[in-house]
Amino acid sequence: MSNAISLRGVTKSFGRTEIIRGVDLDIPHGQRHAMIGPNGAGKTTLFNLISGRFSLTSGTIELNGRSIDGLAPHEINRLGLSRSFQITSIFPRLTVFENIRCGLLWARGYRYSFWHLLGGQRALNEEADRLIERLNLEDRRNVPAGLLSYAEQRALEVGITVAGGAEIILLDEPTAGMSHSETEYAVALIRAVTEGKTLLIVEHDMSVVFGLADVITVLVYGEVIASDVPARIRGDKAVQEAYLGTEAA
Amino acid sequence: MSADATQRAPQGRTLSAAPGSAGLARRAWPWLVAIVAALLLPWLFFDWSTHRHSGFALTMLSEIGLMAIFALSFNMQMGQAGLLSFGHAILFGLGGYCAAHTMNAVKAGAMWLPVELVPLVGGLGGLLFGVLFGYVATKQRATAFAMITMGLGELVAACALMFMGFFGGEGGISTDRVIGISLFGVSYSSSWQVYCLVVAWTAIAVLLMRLQTQTPLGRMANATRDNFERAQFVGYDPRMVRFCQFALSGFFAGIGGGLYAIVYEIVTFDTVAAAKSATALLAAYIGGAGGFFGPFLGTIVVVLLQSGVSLLSNAWLLYVGVLFIVMVMYAPGGLVGIIAQHAPIARAGRLRELIVPYVRILLPGAFSVFGFVLLVELASFTTIGAAQGKAFKIGPQAVDPATAFPWLLGAAALIGGGLWLRLEARGFRARWDALMADAKAKGVML
Ligand SMILES: Nc1ncnc2c1ncn2[C@@H]1O[C@H](COP(=O)(O)OP(=O)(O)OP(=O)(O)O)[C@@H](O)[C@H]1O
Numbered sequence: 054m055s056n057a058i059s060l061r062g063v064t065k066s067f068g069r070t071e072i073i074r075g076v077d078l079d080i081p082h083g084q085r086h087a088m089i090g091p092n093g094a095g096k097t098t099l100f101n102l103i104s105g106r107f108s109l110t111s112g113t114i115e116l117n118g119r120s121i122d123g124l125a126p127h128e129i130n131r132l133g134l135s136r137s138f139q140i141t142s143i144f145p146r147l148t149v150f151e152n153i154r155c156g157l158l159w160a161r162g163y164r165y166s167f168w169h170l171l172g173g174q175r176a177l178n179e180e181a182d183r184l185i186e187r188l189n190l191e192d193r194r195n196v197p198a199g200l201l202s203y204a205e206q207r208a209l210e211v212g213i214t215v216a217g218g219a220e221i222i223l224l225d226e227p228t229a230g231m232s233h234s235e236t237e238y239a240v241a242l243i244r245a246v247t248e249g250k251t252l253l254i255v256e257h258d259m260s261v262v263f264g265l266a267d268v269i270t271v272l273v274y275g276e277v278i279a280s281d282v283p284a285r286i287r288g289d290k291a292v293q294e295a296y297l298g299t300e301a302a
Numbered sequence: 303m304s305a306d307a308t309q310r311a312p313q314g315r316t317l318s319a320a321p322g323s324a325g326l327a328r329r330a331w332p333w334l335v336a337i338v339a340a341l342l343l344p345w346l347f348f349d350w351s352t353h354r355h356s357g358f359a360l361t362m363l364s365e366i367g368l369m370a371i372f373a374l375s376f377n378m379q380m381g382q383a384g385l386l387s388f389g390h391a392i393l394f395g396l397g398g399y400c401a402a403h404t405m406n407a408v409k410a411g412a413m414w415l416p417v418e419l420v421p422l423v424g425g426l427g428g429l430l431f432g433v434l435f436g437y438v439a440t441k442q443r444a445t446a447f448a449m450i451t452m453g454l455g456e457l458v459a460a461c462a463l464m465f466m467g468f469f470g471g472e473g474g475i476s477t478d479r480v481i482g483i484s485l486f487g488v489s490y491s492s493s494w495q496v497y498c499l500v501v502a503w504t505a506i507a508v509l510l511m512r513l514q515t516q517t518p519l520g521r522m523a524n525a526t527r528d529n530f531e532r533a534q535f536v537g538y539d540p541r542m543v544r545f546c547q548f549a550l551s552g553f554f555a556g557i558g559g560g561l562y563a564i565v566y567e568i569v570t571f572d573t574v575a576a577a578k579s580a581t582a583l584l585a586a587y588i589g590g591a592g593g594f595f596g597p598f599l600g601t602i603v604v605v606l607l608q609s610g611v612s613l614l615s616n617a618w619l620l621y622v623g624v625l626f627i628v629m630v631m632y633a634p635g636g637l638v639g640i641i642a643q644h645a646p647i648a649r650a651g652r653l654r655e656l657i658v659p660y661v662r663i664l665l666p667g668a669f670s671v672f673g674f675v676l677l678v679e680l681a682s683f684t685t686i687g688a689a690q691g692k693a694f695k696i697g698p699q700a701v702d703p704a705t706a707f708p709w710l711l712g713a714a715a716l717i718g719g720g721l722w723l724r725l726e727a728r729g730f731r732a733r734w735d736a737l738m739a740d741a742k743a744k745g746v747m748l
């Protein structure tokens with residue numbers, strides 16, 4: 054029960070090729086957990102399995118001790134898991150404000166209501182505006198999200214993900230494509246909004262990874278080759294060979 | 303441009319924070335103006351010598367009202383939720399049949415209901431069938447959804463000819479709106495009284511649909527339209543969103559159908575047929591599916607062509623079709639899209655500079671339209687009109703369509719006007735681009 058996310062013998066095949074090859078992983082509540090690995094290792098695929106976008110080939114995934122087998126993505130979200138996408142996935146014709154508010158609606162119990170007028174939902178709108186300020190997007194509040202710059206869209210992507218205040222947050226390369234200062238700001242924001250929450254983050258920027266994570270898991274060719282605190286990951290021979298070595302060179 | 307374009311500006315902090323009476327009044331007055339205008343409009347056609355309203359004008363205006371409800375309800379699916387339906391008329395028509403049967407039951411003394419609430423019965427009928435058909439159709443989206451709605455449309459149309467009891471076969475269900483029960487003691491024996499009822503219900507339905515766009519369901523319909531996968535990861539089941547949206551849209555379509563039953567006192571097979579569904583689609587596209595009021599504008603255009611032009615010409619449907627193609631090709635945002643495109647230039651305060659360029663393209667445009675209409679009318683005259691024993695006239699001048707002259711005139715106007723238009727279009731585009739660049743430089747694009 055103490056684990057927020059728990060994977061046992063998870064495999065995933067696309068046709069004949071096995072992409073995830075037997076992953077065991079436990080992430081306790083409140084941990085900031087980073088996943089690193091070379092391109093094509095299967096990090097995003099693992100995210101898709103945990104969030105219900107793909108179904109498992111074999112193995113089990115539990116969130117807070119509850120199996121998510123057969124649950125649809127929206128049902129998993131309602132269990133308190135929210136994720137972001139590596140390839141930006143927002144609502145392009147809605148404004149920044151509307152995007153964030155859409156991220157809030159279900160979490161605040163509005164469900165499929167057609168009897169609440171959103172303009173009058175003060176607490177909800179203020180909450181959305183507060184988050185927009187933290188995202189540094191207040192100048193862009195009423196702009197359709199599709200017209201934002203790439204970095205702004207990435208910030209919005211994270212915003213939609215954390216808006217509802219989910220207990221478990223999965224971020225897939227949130228800072229990819231951001232400048233150095235933007236990355237710094239985003240990391241500070243991620244740190245702040247995931248305070249006391251369980252975070253699983255995929256990231257290629259090693260300074261981000263080592264600065265943020267309590268535990269790092271290294272995934273190579275669909276297998277976990279190491280999972281430990283940052284200091285020991287840095288000294289791990291197998292990791293250096295398989296991944297960090299090539300990165301550092 | 304999008305359904306939210308209209309909400310972008312004003313619905314900011316001031317309004318959402320303080321929806322006080324001042325804000326309410328500011329938002330209410332365009333509605334009041336529209337309602338008053340709708341009630342004054344028939345008096346333009348009033349015949350003061352006989353003290354009678356023009357039946358033609360009242361019927362046409364009533365048709366605009368009920369078809370606008372229908373087209374807007376169609377756009378709850380297409381514009382708002384991204385669901386292109388080819389069978390929307392079944393919800394409209396079935397609502398109409400429900401309303402007609404209800405009026406007959408009231409007339410027979412089997413039940414009690416004031417005439418004013420008959421459209422509501424149509425709405426509930428539409429809702430019921432919306433739930434039923436929505437359950438089937440909204441499991442899918444995109445092309446599959448379009449195909450299923452098309453199939454449902456054919457299914458209901460086939461049923462309409464099979465089940466005599468409910469649909470009355472080819473003859474339809476006739477009814478009588480003078481059922482003797484009214485909330486306001488009105489008999490509804492005159493078209494003017496009926497028109498007032500249509501205006502009232504149109505206002506109610508349009509207002510409710512407008513408000514629905516600002517509810518959680520309405521917003522999530524936009525969200526699933528934009529990115530149905532992302533919607534799942536914020537906790538929403540896109541199928542459920544589509545289903546609720548579909549069913550509600552059925553409710554409003556049914557209100558339109560109920561009004562149809564009251565206005566025409568007969569509901570036939572046409573009301574559920576594919577051509578009716580196509581009318582909603584045409585109105586939504588011509589007016590613009592991206593803005594809330596687009597389909598309303600489109601309905602006005604389509605009904606004017608349908609009622610007005612059909613008096614003068616056999617070829618009105620052809621004109622609607624050509625207009626539709628032209629809009630889809632050159633102005634995919636519809637009429638509201640065209641209007642919205644001018645907003646940045648207006649904000650830059652240079653709209654006036656477009657007047658001359660517009661006149662310069664409208665002139666050759668009018669020439670080519672004249673040529674096109676002349677050719678179409680000549681063709682239609684030689685096939686249909688001549689048989690009706692009419693004479694062919696250009697203005698007051700009678701011409702013989704069997705001679706080459708009118709044909710050459712038409713072709714010359716069409717081709718010459720077209721070439722001239724091409725020439726002028728270049729200048730117009732240059733002017734337009736310059737003004738847009740200026741708007742961009744002034745930072746008034748949004
Ligand atoms: N839907 C799919 N169908 C078939 N193959 C897929 C699918 N999704 C991913 N793959 C394959 O699985 C492998 C792992 O992809 P994945 O996106 O999980 O890698 P990743 O670790 O996230 O890489 P990156 O660092 O580039 O984001 C790749 O070889 C990819 O081609």
Ligand SMILES: [Mg+2]
Pocket residue numbers: 096097098139225
């Ligand atoms: Mg990836």
